[in-house]
Amino acid sequence: MSRRGNCYDNAVAESFFQLLKEERVKRKTYVNRKAARQNIFDYIEFFHHPKRKHGNNGVLSPVDFEQQQLWKT
Numbered sequence: 112m113s114r115r116g117n118c119y120d121n122a123v124a125e126s127f128f129q130l131l132k133e134e135r136v137k138r139k140t141y142v143n144r145k146a147a148r149q150n151i152f153d154y155i156e157f158f159h160h161p162k163r164k165h166g167n168n169g170v171l172s173p174v175d176f177e178q179q180q181l182w183k184t
Contacts, residue, residue: 131155
């Protein structure tokens with residue numbers, strides 16, 4: 112939930128969930144909750160964080176960006 116009068120508090124979470132829905136969940140039917148959870152976990156851990164390029168961090172994956180930041184310190 113965002114603070115009253117501040118529509119930008121939730122922007123990162125809303126952006127992530129929009130990507131999740133578009134790239135993984137949209138038009139997919141899961142046989143049960145366990146299958147849905149596993150599919151979403153796989154998306155986050157094996158695609159979104161380690162591989163998906165993000166425009167706000169120099170077109171790097173989050174893992175690559177974090178590694179780059181660690182080497183700078």
